[in-house]
Amino acid sequence: MSTEEVDVVVIGLGPGGEDAAGRLAQAGLNVVGVESRLVGGECPYYACVPTKMMVRAAGLLADGRRIPGMAGQADVRPDWTPVAKRIRDEATASWDDTAAADRLTGKGVELVRGHGEITAPGEVTAAGRTFRARRGILLNTGTSPAAPPIDGLDGTPYWTNREAVQAEQAPGSLLVLGGGVVGVELAQVFARFGTRVTIVEAGDRLVAAEEPEAGELLAQVFEREGITVRTGAKATGVSHDDGGFTLHTADEDLTGDRLLVATGRRPNLKGLGLAAVGLDEHARAVEVDAHMRAADGVWAIGDITGKGAFTHMSLYEASIAVRAILDEEGPAASYRAVPRVTFTDPEIGSVGLTEAQARDQNLPVRTGTTRIADSTRGWIQKVDNDGFIKLVEHAEWGTLVGATVMGPAAGEILALLTLAVHAEVPTTTLRQMIYAYPTFHRAVTSALDALTAVSKA
Ligand SMILES: Cc1cc2nc3c(=O)[nH]c(=O)nc-3n(C[C@H](O)[C@H](O)[C@H](O)COP(=O)(O)OP(=O)(O)OC[C@H]3O[C@@H](n4cnc5c(N)ncnc54)[C@H](O)[C@@H]3O)c2cc1C
Numbered sequence: 350m351s352t353e354e355v356d357v358v359v360i361g362l363g364p365g366g367e368d369a370a371g372r373l374a375q376a377g378l379n380v381v382g383v384e385s386r387l388v389g390g391e392c393p394y395y396a397c398v399p400t401k402m403m404v405r406a407a408g409l410l411a412d413g414r415r416i417p418g419m420a421g422q423a424d425v426r427p428d429w430t431p432v433a434k435r436i437r438d439e440a441t442a443s444w445d446d447t448a449a450a451d452r453l454t455g456k457g458v459e460l461v462r463g464h465g466e467i468t469a470p471g472e473v474t475a476a477g478r479t480f481r482a483r484r485g486i487l488l489n490t491g492t493s494p495a496a497p498p499i500d501g502l503d504g505t506p507y508w509t510n511r512e513a514v515q516a517e518q519a520p521g522s523l524l525v526l527g528g529g530v531v532g533v534e535l536a537q538v539f540a541r542f543g544t545r546v547t548i549v550e551a552g553d554r555l556v557a558a559e560e561p562e563a564g565e566l567l568a569q570v571f572e573r574e575g576i577t578v579r580t581g582a583k584a585t586g587v588s589h590d591d592g593g594f595t596l597h598t599a600d601e602d603l604t605g606d607r608l609l610v611a612t613g614r615r616p617n618l619k620g621l622g623l624a625a626v627g628l629d630e631h632a633r634a635v636e637v638d639a640h641m642r643a644a645d646g647v648w649a650i651g652d653i654t655g656k657g658a659f660t661h662m663s664l665y666e667a668s669i670a671v672r673a674i675l676d677e678e679g680p681a682a683s684y685r686a687v688p689r690v691t692f693t694d695p696e697i698g699s700v701g702l703t704e705a706q707a708r709d710q711n712l713p714v715r716t717g718t719t720r721i722a723d724s725t726r727g728w729i730q731k732v733d734n735d736g737f738i739k740l741v742e743h744a745e746w747g748t749l750v751g752a753t754v755m756g757p758a759a760g761e762i763l764a765l766l767t768l769a770v771h772a773e774v775p776t777t778t779l780r781q782m783i784y785a786y787p788t789f790h791r792a793v794t795s796a797l798d799a800l801t802a803v804s805k806a
């Protein structure tokens with residue numbers, strides 16, 4: 350088999366890999382992009398985009414149900430058909446990536462469909478062809494849903510996010526295993542479409558990566574919406590028959606027509622040939638330096654770097670890797686101000702460190718919290734005004750190292766706090782700023798007022 354000489358081989362075309370391959374080709378390099386499934390990765394076909402279409406539809410139903418007592422009467426009758434159709438037609442073209450593939454090849458990238466494997470330093474084999482990458486190899490292989498080793502689970506037709514977004518109907522009842530981001534977003538969506546939903550979370554709260562206040566409030570909102578939340582509940586077994594699923598826990602048996610397993614992800618490193626470049630395919634993540642370099646002539650970006658499994662991180666790291674591969678100067682990666690938004694209602698937006706993370710780092714921490722309902726806009730909002738803003742300040746530097754906003758439009762309000770953490774804006778400057786009245790973001794002023802001296806942990 351002859352070896353084909355190219356400049357760069359990108360293995361895995363998630364959001365970052367697709368973007369990087371296109372940019373490198375447009376910079377004049379000879380680029381091969383290897384993709385085993387769909388160009389664009391998880392986000393456009395099974396994750397961010399279709400799930401946010403679901404969230405949008407579910408939000409409309411919730412708004413309709415908020416009309417009585419506020420604006421008249423509404424007869425809200427959910428129908429999943431337009432949601433399924435929108436995901437099929439507008440988001441995913443029936444899970445066909447022709448448009449994305451054409452866009453990529455239009456930029457000059459050669460698309461090779463198949464599983465890519467590093468077969469020697471600087472060498473990638475895919476679809477029976479071998480490429481020698483003169484400049485290097487860029488890895489963007491992402492993650493796959495990970496199912497826990499629970500008795501009886503294997504071999505049952507359980508859902509992961511991939512099946513959930515392809516649902517043609519909202520099920521009558523749904524068990525959700527895992528109360529992380531995937532679990533809570535999808536639980537609320539289906540509940541609002543009339544599905545009886547039970548969440549089973551092994552940890553002691555929902556969305557454990559967030560401030561504890563967020564998980565506690567979300568559980569309250571969910572219970573109010575009729576979602577059953579079981580925390581500290583470990584599944585000991587699963588059974589499945591024509592009637593659906595039964596999830597056995599130490600305390601009870603829970604039933605559902607469908608079971609969504611949302612217990613985290615595993616990086617797609619197996620069979621990638623990492624050993625050929627001195628890396629470990631069994632690792633939780635590919636270690637990278639501040640310019641995304643994982644080994645000599647190998648760069649890695651996206652979920653597999655373990656720096657935050659979000660599309661914006663994949664794209665951020667792609668831009669750094671592109672510069673490095675092109676030998677251009679540029680800032681090193683910084684993870685101080687990574688924003689994240691959980692698209693529940695209320696939304697949970699956060700940036701930087703939680704209070705616990707800041708204390709674990711032994712930082713001198715001050716926190717300030719305010720309730721959205723106590724702000725003028727929150728009071729005007731009346732229904733659907735659950736939420737809070739929590740600021741985490743480095744008491745000596747006088748800058749924010751983290752912040753959480755939970756409430757209506759939290760992901761948008763977060764932008765202001767992301768800027769503050771990113772640019773290390775002194776809290777004195779934030780206090781001097783003028784905040785439009787009566788906005789939700791004006792509640793930041795009350796959180797700033799509430800920053801109180803707390804000694805080192
Ligand atoms: C349900 C859900 C909702 C989400 N919602 C959001 C959201 O709202 N906002 C957000 O920022 N993030 C969200 N995420 C996370 C987001 O989807 C990922 O962070 C994002 O897709 C970036 O991943 P990535 O770049 O690492 O690659 P991925 O998107 O995982 O793509 C990797 C690609 O590599 C391919 N591949 C793997 N191995 C090989 C190989 N050996 N050879 C060839 N190809 C290979 C795969 O087929 C895949 O196409 C969500 C995730 C889930 C599961």
Ligand SMILES: NC(=O)c1ccc[n+]([C@@H]2O[C@H](COP(=O)([O-])OP(=O)(O)OC[C@H]3O[C@@H](n4cnc5c(N)ncnc54)[C@H](O)[C@@H]3O)[C@@H](O)[C@H]2O)c1
Binds near residue numbers: 529531532611612689
């Ligand atoms: N809006 C967004 O940006 C968005 C949305 C969805 C996913 N994502 C990304 O995808 C990643 C993966 O999301 P996820 O929800 O799959 O994982 P996760 O790690 O966020 O949550 C998994 C949850 O499952 C629980 N769990 C694990 N094993 C269990 C068991 N046996 N029984 C019961 N509970 C169990 C864990 O305690 C945890 O709370 C997220 O961390 C995030 O980076 C982002």
